[in-house]
Amino acid sequence: MTLVSPRLWEQSADWELDDAARDRATAERFRRPTTFGSGGSEPYAQALQSDDNVLYLHGNRADADPGTPTRVSTMHAGRWSAGADAIDRSLLCGVAGPVLDIGCGPGRMIQAAIDEGLDALGVDVSPTAVRIALAAGLAVLQRSVFDYIPLAGTWATLLLVDGNIGIGGDPDALLDRCVSLLCADGVLVVEVHRDPEHDLAYEGTLHDAAGHTSDAFPWAEIGVSALRRRAARVGLVQVAEWTRGGRSFARLARA
Numbered sequence: 001m002t003l004v005s006p007r008l009w010e011q012s013a014d015w016e017l018d019d020a021a022r023d024r025a026t027a028e029r030f031r032r033p034t035t036f037g038s039g040g041s042e043p044y045a046q047a048l049q050s051d052d053n054v055l056y057l058h059g060n061r062a063d064a065d066p067g068t069p070t071r072v073s074t075m076h077a078g079r080w081s082a083g084a085d086a087i088d089r090s091l092l093c094g095v096a097g098p099v100l101d102i103g104c105g106p107g108r109m110i111q112a113a114i115d116e117g118l119d120a121l122g123v124d125v126s127p128t129a130v131r132i133a134l135a136a137g138l139a140v141l142q143r144s145v146f147d148y149i150p151l152a153g154t155w156a157t158l159l160l161v162d163g164n165i166g167i168g169g170d171p172d173a174l175l176d177r178c179v180s181l182l183c184a185d186g187v188l189v190v191e192v193h194r195d196p197e198h199d200l201a202y203e204g205t206l207h208d209a210a211g212h213t214s215d216a217f218p219w220a221e222i223g224v225s226a227l228r229r230r231a232a233r234v235g236l237v238q239v240a241e242w243t244r245g246g247r248s249f250a251r252l253a254r255a
């Protein structure tokens with residue numbers, strides 16, 4: 001029995017070509033170097049696999065001596081590997097599925113979404129993070145958010161948690177990419193810097209206490225007021241903002 005007529009079959013081959021061309025165009029449009037904590041002696045991968053996992057994010061101005069970071073912040077990778085806490089879980093209050101966790105790490109927010117009865121997928125460039133998430137039985141794709149993502153335009157909830165608005169070092173490009181992934185009435189939940197006006201892009205390197213150092217990668221930090229201004233440029237409006245346990249968040253939707 002033929003389920004697909006020859007004509008339709010030929011046409012579907014054309015559609016596939018169109019899809020492939022569209023995917024290439026999307027990848028070109030959004031392509032950015034994407035290597036949070038990777039390269040060098042892989043401190044991010046090391047931290048995900050060890051108990052001693054405090055990381056130091058150095059921010060280097062492009063024109064500064066690479067040996068002298070202009071700022072340093074401390075990150076606890078143990079939080080990424082642990083289960084979601086009450087604040088993490090509150091981000092999912094009232095949201096709909098399917099949920100796409102962008103830069104999901106080992107996947108605590110995917111598990112939290114599943115616990116809420118939501119369909120959820122994670123996407124992350126780190127092979128180690130993806131391996132850990134897959135071993136936990138979570139649905140995760142190893143790729144950049146700027147590469148092909150299935151179901152683009154149909155995601156009801158996008159998550160950018162724990163500094164992930166910094167991915168690619170260009171919040172405008174990331175917000176634009178999020179718009180292309182969201183469904184018409186979808187929401188984007190973003191963890192923001194606690195200073196509302198903070199708006200900083202820089203070359204980051206990740207370090208650990210044992211001296212492991214990553215290659216440089218583009219990163220950014222942004223507070224809620226700065227996010228609101230940038231979001232407006234890609235047709236998003238802020239529908240909520242809140243602070244809990246010293247962490248700040250915003251929820252955005254299409255204008």
Ligand SMILES: C[S@@+](CC[C@H](N)C(=O)[O-])C[C@H]1O[C@@H](n2cnc3c(N)ncnc32)[C@H](O)[C@@H]1O
Binds near residue numbers: 123126143
């Ligand atoms: C600060 S960690 C946050 C991990 C996770 N969101 C959490 O809260 O547990 C940033 C994550 O973003 C991932 N990442 C960086 N660039 C990415 C990209 N272009 N696409 C997808 N993931 C990316 C990194 O591999 C890393 O796992």
